[in-house]
Amino acid sequence: MATTRIGVIGGSGLYQIDGLQGAEWVSVDSPWGAPSDQILTGTLEGVPMAFLPRHGRGHVHAPSEVPYRANIDALKRLGVTDVISVSACGSFREEMAPGHFVIVDQFIDRTRARPGSFFGTGCVAHVSIAHPTCALLSTAAEESARAAGITVHRGGTYLAMEGPQFSTLAESRMYRDQWGADVIGMTNMPEARLAREAELCYASVAMVTDYDSWHPDHGEVDIATIVATLGANADNARALLRGLPSRLGPGRAPCPHGCDRALDHAILTAPEHRDPALVARLDAVAGRVL
Numbered sequence: 001m002a003t004t005r006i007g008v009i010g011g012s013g014l015y016q017i018d019g020l021q022g023a024e025w026v027s028v029d030s031p032w033g034a035p036s037d038q039i040l041t042g043t044l045e046g047v048p049m050a051f052l053p054r055h056g057r058g059h060v061h062a063p064s065e066v067p068y069r070a071n072i073d074a075l076k077r078l079g080v081t082d083v084i085s086v087s088a089c090g091s092f093r094e095e096m097a098p099g100h101f102v103i104v105d106q107f108i109d110r111t112r113a114r115p116g117s118f119f120g121t122g123c124v125a126h127v128s129i130a131h132p133t134c135a136l137l138s139t140a141a142e143e144s145a146r147a148a149g150i151t152v153h154r155g156g157t158y159l160a161m162e163g164p165q166f167s168t169l170a171e172s173r174m175y176r177d178q179w180g181a182d183v184i185g186m187t188n189m190p191e192a193r194l195a196r197e198a199e200l201c202y203a204s205v206a207m208v209t210d211y212d213s214w215h216p217d218h219g220e221v222d223i224a225t226i227v228a229t230l231g232a233n234a235d236n237a238r239a240l241l242r243g244l245p246s247r248l249g250p251g252r253a254p255c256p257h258g259c260d261r262a263l264d265h266a267i268l269t270a271p272e273h274r275d276p277a278l279v280a281r282l283d284a285v286a287g288r289v290l
């Protein structure tokens, strides 16, 4: 049986985690550029874990400039099998209140200025993202959150916007009333797409910080409101993460939802027409099938 290795991508407010045995910040070279930061590696209850702050320590990278491909490639290169994305988000639902966690299971992608795939001319691939998150990993995250006493909502649609400005009032109302989005953030796309292309199980834990701008009693979202909630949310996220190793276990069976086999039959470019340079860059992401 393969070995579980948990990758954590920490969002706004979550720039480090504690409690890892043998903790060490390591640099990982990627053919897709430099990852957001070094990656904190170690083990938790005997299960290897790798933590990468999405915006870098000190919050250096804007959402449009996060090196999403390098981040996913670097985690894959470290042998990560399961990626937990932790993100701050605004809420479009009264019942999804600041401080609550939402285990996202769908996305609407409104980003427009980010490379969205590892593949392209010279190696074309089409993976399914109809179900963009892994239900098994999401269940582990949900149960761990509940055990930590966090109010958690299972399932929700995350609207990924480009940013960095927040939404207009018209957009906020449209996403909520017409499009049926539940939460909003700026980073889970293309991250989730790339995780699927890299055959990684991916679960998204969205931590509510605000009601965006639609709520008549809360006015418009501002960064002060968000920062006021980030600290407590980050503490809860660390508690959730501590409960993951015992739920996932050290040995890893094939994913029952097929996340780890997403590239089976996905590559359309005939072997003799593949670009050797691109194929070389895909060594970690797609080496299993190339």
Ligand SMILES: CSC[C@H]1O[C@H](OP(=O)(O)O)[C@H](O)[C@@H]1O
Pocket: 010, 011, 012, 013, 054, 055, 063, 086, 087, 088, 089, 163, 185, 186, 187, 188, 226
């Ligand atoms: C801190 S406000 C906006 C910022 O926070 C979220 O970041 P992340 O998803 O990495 O937690 C949001 O997507 C924006 O990037």
Ligand SMILES: Nc1ncnc2[nH]cnc12
Pocket: 088, 089, 090, 091, 161, 166, 167, 184, 185, 186, 209, 210, 211, 212, 213, 221, 226
């Ligand atoms: N309202 C909001 N819109 C976009 N990203 C966010 N991150 C936290 N709150 C947000």
